Amino acid sequence: MPRSYVLMSCDLGSEKDVISSLKKTDGVKEARGTLGLYDIVVQIESDSEKKIRETVTGVIRKMPKIRSTVTLTRSESGELFQSSEKLIGAMLGQNQAQAYVVIHCDKGEEYPTLKNLSHIPEVKEADVVFGFYDVICKIETADNKTLENIITKAIRALPHIKSSMTLNVINEQD
Secondary structure (H helix, E strand, O other): OOEEEEEEEEOOOOHHHHHHHHHOOOOEEEEEEEEOOOOEEEEEEOOOHHHHHHHHHHOHHHOOOEEEEEEEEEOOOOOOOOHHHHHHHHHOOOOOEEEEEEEEEOOOOHHHHHHHHHOOOOEEEEEEEEOOOOEEEEEEEOOHHHHHHHHHHHHOOOOOEEEEEEEEEOHHHO
16 A cells, blocks of 8 residues: 655644644544654555645645655555554553654665564564655654664664664654
């Protein structure tokens, strides 16, 4: 199924309202407030790439409080991540600390990087993307210290990673 991620900046203090509006938008699977270079990360899924483009350009980019967006379109990268693990962890309340990490990797090493990420249990989702970054992944852990360790000692230590940027999820903005 076609999927895209939209990283966005919005007017200061408008994050909760924007997230609320985004969650009501057709095709938006997830909208989360983040700390970092971007204020919000949105995951969009639809039955066609055309519908995703229409959602991004016709709805999201026209929202009055959104200042800028970066769209990352998923490459067909296969299903390496089991969504059931994610749901079980969330139901048990084990995933209190969450973050998205966007990664630049060596040319041609996007899929090996994705496969390496699939071996880290705390990485619940990851995709090779087209756009400003090469790979995006979502991490869920019990606490911020574990999250920090996964990012610094597991993800950044993978071969072929040139740089990464972490967007910590702000749970209070849901």
